[in-house]
Amino acid sequence: MRHRIWLLAILASVSVGASPLRAQALLPHTTRINFGNLEEQALNLAREAAQLAQFEQYDLALPRARLAAQLAPRAFQTQGILGSIYLRKEKYPEAIASLQLALNLKKDEPTILFSLGAAYLRNKNYPEAINNLKKGLSIEPKAATALFDLGNAYFLTKRYEEAVNIFNDVLTLDNKFWAATNNIGLVEYERGNVDQAIAKWQNSLKQAEKIEFLAAEPTLALATAFYRKGDREKGLELAVKAMKIDPRYGKISYLVENLWGDRLVADVQVVLALPQVKQILDESDLSTRQVPRVRRN
Structure with missing residues (x-):
């Protein structure tokens, strides 16, 4: 596990409704857009992107997620999923930018804060990683993966006692x-x-x-x-x-x-x-x- 950061599931706030077979189909070269309801179409694309990401098919997921964010840039779900996929592809500056947009749109969503904290952690900005992870944990304190990331951030900043305490909290949960x-x-x-x-x-x-x-x-x-x-x-x-x-x-x-x-x-x-x-x-x-x-x- 690289950095042993166990990334959270792609934002749970967008339910994955696409079937695996449909989700794994290639995007056509030209995507037909119905301008009557762009946000609904964007969320459907975001769901497909999330489904593909669950199968680790990030090269297929990323174009869908990008298009979803273009169609509905003010929907926190599309920005959050795009940022999470960037994170999986180790494109950390892009992940931080999209996740920060998502957070600006919905400030009380812990999964966004957790993903943003993970992105900062992987990008070696430990103070921001700790800040965002702690904010998310204040909302959802029993998120073992986010706690684990926080423990890693403390470890990397040589705050050893705090790291051990956090890892023990993780083990209490799991x-x-x-x-x-x-x-x-x-x-x-x-x-x-x-x-x-x-x-x-x-x-x-x-x-x-x-x-x-x-x-x-x-x-x-x-x-x-x-x-x-x-x-x-x-x-x-x-x-x-x-x-x-x-x-x-x-x-x-x-x-x-x-x-x-x-x-x-x-x-x-x-x-x-x-x-x-x-x-x-x-x-x-x-x-x-x-x-x-x-x-x-």
């Missing part, structure tokens, strides 16, 4: 939210509490198993911690397992992107340089280069 437990481990490791970090990452793996998810990140984090403590055999075993689950975690840039701190990054480099681990990474890179890129529709 005791299977393994990423929150994982991130407490990240905090503890940066604070020098290696044993506490190990306990959190072990719990995180148990939580992930309950939802039948193989979590590479806490597996690699545990490998690093055990290796540092001198249990090299166990560290190597876990590192190999983590790389087989998801070799992206073998890249330092990806780990930094996923909030790994300086101390953990420094220690994991020793593990990633081990021949057995490096072999898996090299084979993964070779496989990636040999497989032709297929454009996602």
Whole structure:
């Protein structure tokens, strides 16, 4: 999960009424517009865009969302959905601009505030991320994903105690939210509490198993911690397992992107340089280069 920001569902205020089959149809080259009721048509397009986004078909969703926002620029739903899709496509300035328009049109909509906070977080504007997330949570305090984003923002600004408190609040709402437990481990490791970090990452793996998810990140984090403590055999075993689950975690840039701190990054480099681990990474890179890129529709 990049930054482990679990984005909220595309604005719930626009119900998704289009069927999956209809929603996945390509837009015609020329869209016929009935100027009799532009806003209704815009909302229908926004619903289709939201449906496509749920299927991660963002390249198809974005043109619909753009057209919807052009047809009904004063509808907070169209601007909100456009901004949310920009966020999914990692176009953060565009996401912030559209979501800010949506917020100006409907200031008490928590999903807009949560999405705007996530966009600011991904764009590394942490004060604005915290500000918008806290405003949204004052309206909807039991939004676990938004709380998680807030915890990440505190972590990134080294407000460690506040981050841990927020992650624990997330777990109170959802005791299977393994990423929150994982991130407490990240905090503890940066604070020098290696044993506490190990306990959190072990719990995180148990939580992930309950939802039948193989979590590479806490597996690699545990490998690093055990290796540092001198249990090299166990560290190597876990590192190999983590790389087989998801070799992206073998890249330092990806780990930094996923909030790994300086101390953990420094220690994991020793593990990633081990021949057995490096072999898996090299084979993964070779496989990636040999497989032709297929454009996602």
